[in-house]
Amino acid sequence: MANQGSNTETLAPPVVPRSLENQHLDGSQEQPYSYTPSTTGSQAVSWTAHSSTENGVYSNPPYQYDQHTQPPPRSFQDGQNTSSVAGNSSNLGTANVPQDYNAYTSYPSSSNPYGYGSAGYSGYYNSYQQQPNHTYSQPVGAYQNTGAPYQPLSSFQNTGSYAASASYSSTYYNAGDYQTPGDYQNSNYGNQTTLWNNGTYSSYPSNPYANYTVDSTSAYSSGTSGTGATSMEYQQHYKQWADYYRQTEVSCAPGTENLSVTSSSTCPIPPVTSGYTTPNSEPQPAYAPFWRPDSSSSTIPSMQPGAITGVVHDGYWKHGGQSSQIHHTNPIQPNYQNPLDLPCSYDRFQDQQKTLPSHGPNLQYPPAHQVTPPPLQSTPSLDMRRVSKMQIPTNPRIASNLTFGLPKTNRDSSTTSVSPKPAYISVSLPKPTEKVSSNDAASSIIKPGMFPKSLRGYVEKALARCKDDKQMAACQAVMKEMITKATADGTLYTQNWDMEPLFPMPDSDMVNKDSSQCSTHDSSLPKYKRSPSRRARSRWEPLPDEKPVDKPVLTSDDTMKSSGWVQNEDRKVVGEKEESKEDGSRNTKFSSLLQRTSSKTPQRTFKKQRLADALVASENGDASSDSDKEANLTAYYPSAMAFVDSPEERKRRENRSKRFELRQGHRAENNHFRQNAGAGNLYSRRASAMVLSKNIEDGSDRAVEDIDWDALRVKGTCQEIEKRYLRLTSAPDPATVRPEEVLEKALLMVQNSQKNYLYKCDQLKSIRQDLTVQHIRNQLTVKVYETHARLAIEVGDLPEYNQCQSQLITLYTEGIEGSHMEFAAYNLLCVILHSNNNRDLLxxxxxxxxxAKKDxxxxxxxxxxxxxxxxxxxAFFRLYKAAPNLNTCLMDLYVEKMRxxxxxxxxxxxxxxxxxxxxxQVLGFSTTNRSSNEKDADALEECAEWLKSHGAHLIADNNGDMLLDTKASSSTLYIPEQEDAVAHGDANLAVNDFLARAPL
Amino acid sequence: MAYMSMGEAHRRITEFLNRFSDAVFSQDVASLKSLFALSSNPPFLLSVADALNIFQDANRLIKQSDKYSQFGEILVPLFRSLQNYKQGSLVEAYQAFEKTANAFIQEFRNWESAWALEALCVIVYEIRILAERADRELSSSGKSPEKLKGAGSFLMKVFGALAGKGSKRMGALYVTCQLFKIYFKLGTVHLCRSVIRSIETARIFDFEEFPKRDKVTYMYYTGRLEVFNENFPAADTKLSYALKHCNPKSEANIRMILKYLIPVKLSIGILPKDWLLERYNLLEYNNVVQALRRGDLRLLRSALQDHEDRFLRSGVYLVLEKLELQAYQRLVKKIYIIQKQKDPSKAHQVKLEVIVKALKWLEIDMDVDEVECIMAILIYKNLVKGYFAHKSKVVVLSKQDPFPKLNGKPVNS
Structure with a gap:
């Protein structure tokens, strides 16, 4: 904590050095420090994101985050979190938000002005914001809140954040520890939390790659089983995704992976969190002040917010520890080997990357970032979260990667997002440059950065469509041509790229040419991919067994990827750094590295690239429709905007549409929104709609109720078949919403699943949710509701059945075909047997x-x-035995009464x-009619037992047959209390069931 | 309408305003209430509406004089409502009228005495009628009808203004009845409960002091509610009260009451005379009554089948369906009587197979188990006194009063 505190205090100065160091370290081996911190920070961030994703709120979390800035984001991630954030942070959180906003605003406008400070700050902010959001905010939360309150509140997401915070604290501490990386690594394995930090640190110092691997491993180790699983997944993901990342934004991918890693790490961390919290507590104060200044001055204010957020996160983390672990485990299972997951992971990666970029800076400056970052962080965090959401399944795996990647990415992103700023640039410059060059053509194209946002968005869209690296490369080539042409024509800035139709997908073969370039990135990408996939698995797949296997694979992959990641991240970082003018001094390196970085545009480009990556990932995963892509793009834009809220972006925005002006006017809010959008990179139209509506509202009223929710209709991009149900507390994140094709598969999966009802119910509810948020009302909807209703009937879950039934009635009346009669019968039976309302029956x-009456x-x-x-x-028991469909099940519930x-x-x-x-025989105990066989004997026995338990007097006649003594019994009958009755009335909600269902 | 000159229009509007202010200042309810009763299409109001269409600046007239302008809140929307009503845009008319009514309630609250109660009742009635028509207009144009619902909540407000104390309370029952009509029409019967509670608990006023028409209406609706609840004695009391006090000349109302009273009476074992059914055109109950008299289960079932929709809609289907047990009772009783004629000593033992056979003749296919179950239920519900001997499959009837009459008591459930 002391380290943190110092960091925070020194933020500007110390931070810079650290960040610089970190960055440098990252670039070189020296960077380890920065990496570790950044990683920790990033991890924390990623954790939060992951945790949020895991929570299922993922998509929402980002939104929330955006809206509320950091504190909200957390809260968003978890419904609880939000509340907790509010509670925790009320002070911190609120302060953070404003601060964040300020920071953002200042960034965009003043990011450059800050120049040094700004550069550093911006970088810090960016990184910080990102990291801070996760890490710092977490730490801060821990600090200020001491984590306890916060933890409870936001346990879920916070877990991630906690981890981050923990990581932060650890990182800070690690700073000291850095030198003893080896120990840390070891410790990482041994100690999950501390190990993490240590491990990461150690790895970082030694090699970025090593760090990555270490991080992932550490994360895994920390996560223990969960982490291990995640690591496995990560590896896979990495491999798979490596290409993607390479092509698009490798760094981002790494970042995502890192994020995921962090999440995983965070999971294990929970226990550690306490320790963290303490450290955090110290740093937080310092941070808080810093951040606050930031808000006003930029960095300091933001710091505080970050800290606050950190606190929340801590709380989250602590709580999350469990949840996160669970999540991880879950993700791991599902993530395994799911092709779909891969795309998702891509998306996530991209998202993460995007977020990472924004966070990147935060990572480097974790403390500072946390403070100042709030705005940025919030955005980054949001992005991260979104990413995480996307990746959620993979998050665990990715988490480890992500944490690492995040740091890196964060740096990158921070540089980019912050724009900047030198610190980042300097840190990541070496790698970034390389990465950049080698990396995505698109990114390179974009990086030049001078391009309008709309163009970025366009590029992102285009890249988002790509399903693999080859396509990416091809797309990049095509886009290069387009841009070159546009530049030649002088239409580059005048053309409305947002409206520009995407060019047809080039042949992947075409891409191959570029792929070589991307290959380096790809290596990193694969890791990312793996991590996402891991996440996906962990979340959805209930296959803990896979973990061990995955781990080995992952480790290898991670190591491999780690190098890639680092590079990618570095590249990104470089780009970001370049972008971040403030980072100047540091940037120098970066700037040199990043030709693009020279201007803010590079950052944007990076962001765009990242976004694009995310998009690509999503698209890859989902093979989402163009509209989705567009939506994504639009979402990206906002997100990008949010990220870029830095001065550069501001300027651009100002020059742009009125929309943007409006946003600027309400920057803070806009930023939040944008951040949200960014977080939700995949949010797509919805996000943009949200942003717009918010902007509008900002302009006028801000009344959330006035939002045209229809306009926010989501087009899902999530490719996960499995998804846990989490009640939405904010606008859905397209990244976590599954499109119809996937939902169909999900339904099939549920139908064929051998798992228990709780699992199926959970899955079906999430399917229903996805259908609802996408306004899908067709035969699939009917099928889902029918399936759920039948399942509910089978287990006697009347409340759930009633929900389905009422939906089905409206669906049927809309003319959608289904098993109308079957459910009319169920409805009748339900009214007859369970509502006992004559009017309803009539x-x-x-x-x-x-x-119907003939049916x-x-x-x-x-x-x-x-x-x-x-x-x-x-008659009743005859009908009971002759019941068609599931009528029996409904009658079952009435049998006792009838008897x-x-x-x-x-x-x-x-x-x-x-x-x-x-x-x-008459009361349906015997199955056959007066036939005396063995079954009958059993039935007799059962009947006698039942009669006895209800107070009947039984006597035996001369033949030994049991007789019911009616006269004696008539006054002694009673209804026994149900033996398996539960106090809360629903045996399905037994604690054991809850516990048993968690790993699902 | 014939062409109306500007002067004529001005004159009519002024006359309306004068009538209104005169009525208020002289507390002339009869005159006042006639100014609100637009749904009965009084010629004077229609001509004022025409005048308003010609003379556009009526509001200026209201503002010109203090005499009118103090009621501007009432009069301005009332003019608008009149205008829209005449033009057939009922939704607009309703909305404007509700504003008028709202303003009138404010005034009414301020008046010490309840002299304007009748005018308020007219307004309440108009509100409901206009809302119903507005809903018809809305649903015909494909919009969701919601005005009646709005009228319901507005009337609750009016009820609040009346339910308190003193002479104004006299109007509470009228508003309650209008609310009943709305709720029954909307199918939100559960909302009646709060109003009923307020009427029946806060007995500052004796129920008997309410106007008779309101009492009858109130008893009719509360009786119907009791039918839904299958609380037959209470339903019988309330509906009988309504029937007894109902104006004998309003046969439609009597028929409405009988529609529910007959099933209630049937289920407590009292059968109506045939002339009653004919007189009030309740022939759908003819076969039901016949079936009960004869113990003809088949006839009962077919009667229910034939009028199923009607019975379901009026809500008496379930009540009538429960008459089956009485039909079984009658059937067994007939068997018992026949056995008694053959062999009095063994008459009290009715063999199950005999009953099964009798049901077969009625083309009702039930096996022994099912009939045995029915007999058990008959005994259980005290429609038959005796017991069932499972071993010998015989219903052993009590020697004293084996088939007790319900005599106004409902079947045990």
Missing amino acids: LSMSRLSDE EAVKHALAVRAAVTSGNYV YKAVNCMCRSYRPTVPVSYVS
């Missing part, structure tokens, strides 16, 4: 069409109704006795 009956199931239901109203138990009534009736009207065999 209503349902009078609504039945003649056609077998409906006729059966009506007959059941008649039997129930007349108390005709014989009790029947026995009451018998005891009153029969004299002197009734044979138990008759009772058994």
